[in-house]
Amino acid sequence: MIAGPCSAETEEQVLAIAHQLKETETSIFRAGIWKPRTRPGSFEGVGAVGLPWLQRARSETGLKMAVEVANKAHVEEALKADIDVLWIGARSTVSPFIVQEIADALAGTDKVVLVKNPVNPDLSLWLGAVERLQKANINNLGVIHRGFSTYLKTKYRNNPEWQLAIDFQSHFPDLPLILDPSHMGGRRDLIFDLSQTGLDLNYDGLMIETHTDPDNAWSDAAQQITPAKFKQLIAELRVRSIDVDAKDFKIKIHTLRKQIDAIDSQILSNLGSRMKIADEIGRLKNDNNVAILQMERWNEILERMKLAGNSQSLSEKFITELFKAIHQESIEHQHTIIKNKP
Template identity: 45%
Template sequence: MKASRTTINVAPQSSFRNPDGSLVLIAGPCSAESEEQMLKTAQQLKAIKGISVFRAGIWKSRTRPDSFKGVGTVGLQWLDMVKKETGLRTACEIANAQHAEAALKHNIDLLTISGRATVNPFAMEEIAAVLKGTHMPVLVNNPVYPNLELWIGALERLQQAGLSDFGVINRGFSTDEQYPYRNHPRWDHMLQLKDLYPELPVLCDAAHIAGRRSLLYPVSQKAVDLGIDGLLFESHTNPPAALSSPQQQLLPQELDLLVNAVASKVKLTGTTELVEQLDELSQQIESLDDELMELLLRRTAMSKKMSQRQVGDLQPSLQAQRWQKQLHEWLQRTTSNGADKSLVAAVLNELQQQNTRNTGLGASAII
């Protein structure tokens, strides 16, 4: 969607744009789990060139109530310990005014605002009120769905509270077609914001866009090629045992290799074009899904017409024979062209059942 142009005054010496043009790198576990885990991870991340901020999830926004919701304020104490032990600046994500107040009390160095808060003007008003007069550096995640006005509105509310050291994070969006990403990057959406506000630092949360380790490099490289100012990663000393998002977290050693590859613009075989190819295939699948839905709607309408024009018992009998013959031919074609036979059979069975409901045909299932 088009967004109106307003004035956003960004601090000339931003916490989110390095003067030498190098990337701002922020990393840490998806969730704070223990004091030992936090310190061990931070010590290993500090050794990676370029990482200057350690982040960890303290409060986890969950769709289902019984999921792990984070350790809460005790995790802020662990972050403070990390800062004292390693010298790294610390960051955490907040979603409401209470989170902001707790983070300020525990001397967190910078905040990121949840995409679920960005989409809620009431939450943004309350967060901005808490941060007023603090000069806290703030990164604003994109709203969960593509809406530039909400993204810009969040920045305006922070500006009205007297803040100017802020930037934004593209962490991907919830869209109808996510594959192959966890959250679709909508690079065009990010670029529109960059065009409107070239002075605004833009970072990319590669972990939440990729959703899996295999896509972290191509997503990161794509973001860098588009001119972003920094990257956020998730790292854990034992990813398989992580309490949240194990599939998108890297060992610190693995993250070191990834950061070096991105910084040196290494073109790993096939990965430079991978994201663009996947984006194109994703668009083609979306188009085919639309066509399939249209065909199913047309077929349903025809099936209903047929049910209204039955003639005695002869028509259902003939139709049942024709249907069984057609099913046999379709399954033979499935075997020859390499399609997923179980998927095709399931779809055909459902179509057959619809015919039974609409026309009274009694053909047996094909599986």
């Protein structure tokens, strides 16, 4: 459990929150002192002056201290202050140059280094950041999933894109995976459900922003909760078993998974059949000198599938993304046919 304010504001604020979190299951106290803000003029953190506050909080509470670092100077200041955990933020992970600078500054450290996913849903950037740190002989690594930016309006500040985090784990199955529901949701009322989903997906920990007076926090006020609310949230979360030995459970889940496997095979078979028909349509369009993209037909399909999906309790977002992918594959099939046929 990692908890603490989005930003260290004053020494009194840091100490007050740390002492309240000491009475919870928190093991690491987080507080941003260098804050990368989207636009100038926003509160960008107190800077290195906040490091002695964290040192005092650790001395008085026994909690480990964590800060975000975004360049070589931050790393040097944090190491000089003997900060226990350093995390690389989403805006930094998106730049290989920044990650490499941080990796070089941290080379060979035994400190814990956590890497947040990049702002955009680019798995290679996330993987590459970890690989750069590993090549710098940094072994105490973990990653933080805080969601991904999108131009679409959703209820989340950053879309979870759970599958991308699962894909990351397939490359680095031994790295601890921590969920940041505060940045993912952007609203305190979403933190519990996101945290429970993370635990249901076997995440190794949570990073939750806490503040004694969230509404008046100097940054990200809407997504912070009080230490008391944090304690209540942790008590209500359910940590599920990864596996059980019960014979009846194993028989039932094996049967259900076999049913899913059979349906998945049928889905692929149906998609293959659909693409063969799309190929025939491509040949017909080519023979009659007709453009591949027919927007009226595409809009008709999408609207019809949204209605059909709703009757099957499938979200409009899922149906839209699914059929956009199918439509794109059909276009590529038809383009290949037209390109290769005289």
